[in-house]
Amino acid sequence: MEIPKQLRYTKEHEWARIDEDGTALIGVTEYAVEELGDVVFLELPEVGDEVSQGATFGTVESVKAVAELYAPLTGEVTERNEDLLEAPETLNEGPYEEGWLIRISIDNADEVDELMSADEYQAYLETLD
Amino acid sequence: MSDSLRTVLYDRHVALGARMVPFAGWEMPVQYTGVKAEHTAVRTTCGLFDVSHMGTVLLQGGRATEALERLTPWPMSKLKPGRARYTVMLNEAGGTVDDLIVYRRGNEDWFVIWNAANHQKNLDWTAPILTEYGVTLEDLTSDTALIALQGPDWHSVWEQALPGAAFPDKRFTFTEHDGMLIARTGYTGEDGVEIWCPNARAIELWDRLIDAGATPCGLGARDSLRIEAGLPLYGHELSDEIGPIEGGVGFVVHKDHHGYIGEMALQRDPRRCLAGVRMTGRGVPREGYPVLTPDGETIGAVTSGSYSPILDTGIGLALVDRKKSGYDGTSQAVAVEIRGRSFDAELVVPPLHKN
Structure with a gap:
């Protein structure tokens, strides 16, 4: 299972990539995608919407199930992956690349410390099985 | 999952990369590559399912046919040897x-197949009747494998x-x-x-059918396919509380058959359909999402739902109030409430993929 080192993680299986311009790219992990199976629909917030750390910001729906998306960080949505909304199955193919969900401006950099490192997330996954 | 039963094909599923899940006391493959691909294979070419978990029993001797005529709403004595019949067992309340x-x-x-989840319940339910009729x-179940080969190309794969x-x-x-x-x-x-x-013959048979081009399919595709086809699943469209007529399989009740358990209580003109x-x-x-009229009045609830790769849209089955819905077997506009929001939908007669 791929868990990129440079990303930070939540217990709800979202990842955040903290960029130097004070924004974060947000997506879901390979573990989440494998649990869900074939993704068929996504609901994402609009650009300009606020998301809050730990609160839901959308849903991802697979053939078999629907899962809430939880924001890893608080901030304003500056971008969302319109290509992914058109072709949700892309999420199954590359959850860390073309399957990114939204970009937000980070309101509070301290929140980043509350996220797990790749090693911590790996250890967390091992507790789930 | 250590207490779960495994079918004789378990190692084959793992080798094919299946995700195994607990289901009705068994450890079963839910998918191999993905539900969409497996579903599509069955509709367009041919799929292969291991459904060895299903309860399989032989009813022999005594007055076995009469026993089935007590247990089901159908005159089984009229069925010729070599023929099969889909049926139900009713409880005293008509569920x-x-x-x-x-x-x-x-x-x-008689060779009988029923749901894995109800196997013990069915053994308990039928025992007094079988005793009464000397059957x-x-x-x-544990000694037999059941493999389903399904799809338009099944025959060439079989050959x-x-x-x-x-x-x-x-x-x-x-x-x-x-x-x-x-x-x-x-x-x-x-x-x-x-x-x-x-069981001893199952692995060779499975391998031959896979080598002949059948796509291995899991319980995920089995569920989305049966929903698309409008086939009920016990616990969703049928239950101890839901009888066959409201559950959409009224054809299992023969109007001239009498003396079966549940006959008197059977809801012949149920409120829901x-x-x-x-x-x-x-x-x-x-499952459980409300079905609404376009004006927002609740008329029923979804009993099973999925996504149809064939139609590229969400599909489901629903129990709706016949009066409130006015559902008459023709398509009509409704809405489904999904997580607090109303989404446009239609009521249609299954099978959904041919409609």
């Missing part, structure tokens, strides 16, 4: 104990895998040879066969 398929092998010789029940082997030539008939029972039945809405064989649901836009209906 459904289980749905099942009976295969008549001889005068007092012997042999439980074959390639088992050249010259006899197969049943009509729907709902079966044939037996070489210790196998091969029935022209299934649970996908496609043509195909279901093959019972002793089963309808197919097709989303006209986004969203996937899931």
Whole structure:
């Protein structure tokens, strides 16, 4: 299972990539995608919407199930992956690349410390099985 | 999962990369590559399912046929040997104990398949009747594998895998040879066969059918296929509380058959009926989601939901109030409430993929 080192993680299986311009790219992990199976629909917030750390910001729906998306960080949505909304199955193919969900401006950099490192997330996954 | 039962094909599933999940006390493959690809394979080419977990029993001797006529709302004495019938067992309140398929092998010789989740319940339910009619029940579930070959290409795959082997030539008939029972039945809405064989023969049969081009399919695709085909699943469209007429399988009740358990209480003109649901836009209906009129009045609830790779839309089955919905078997606009928001949908007559 791929868990990129440079990303930070939540217990709800979202990842955040903290960029130097004070924004974060947000997506879901390979573990989440494998649990869900074939993704068929996504609901994402609009650009300009606020998301809050730990609160839901959308849903991802697979053939078999629907899962809430939880924001890893608080901030304003500056971008969302319109290509992914058109072709949700892309999420199954590359959850860390073309399957990114939204970009937000980070309101509070301290929140980043509350996220797990790749090693911590790996250890967390091992507790789930 | 350590307490779960495993079918004889377990190692094959793991080797094929299946995700195994607990289901009705068994550890079963939910998917191999993905539900969409497997579902599409069954509709366009041919899929292979291990459904060995299903409860399989032989009812033999005594007055076995009469016992089935007590247990089901159908005159089983009229069924010819070599033919199969989909039926239900009713409880005293007219609800459904289980749905099942009976295969008549001889005068007092019946092969019966029912739901894994209800296996013990059914054994308990039938025991007093079988005793009364002097019938012997042999439980074959653990010793027998059941492999379903389903889809438009099933026959060419069969011929390639088992050249010259006899197969049943009509729907709902079966044939037996070489210790196998091969029935022209299934649970996908496609043509195909279901093959019972002793566990010792199952791996070779499975491998031959895979080598001949059948796509291995898990319980995920089995569920989305049966929803698309409008076939009920016990616990969703049928239950101890939901009888066969409201559950959409009223054809199992024969109007001239009498004396069966549940006859008096059977709801012949039930308040609710089963309808197919097709989303006209986004969203996937899931069990329990309310079904509304376009004006927002609740008329029922989704009993099963999925996504149809064939229609590229959310689909489901729903129990709706006949009066409030005015559902008359023609398409009509409704809405499904999905997580607090209303999404446009239609009530349609299954099978949904042919509509």
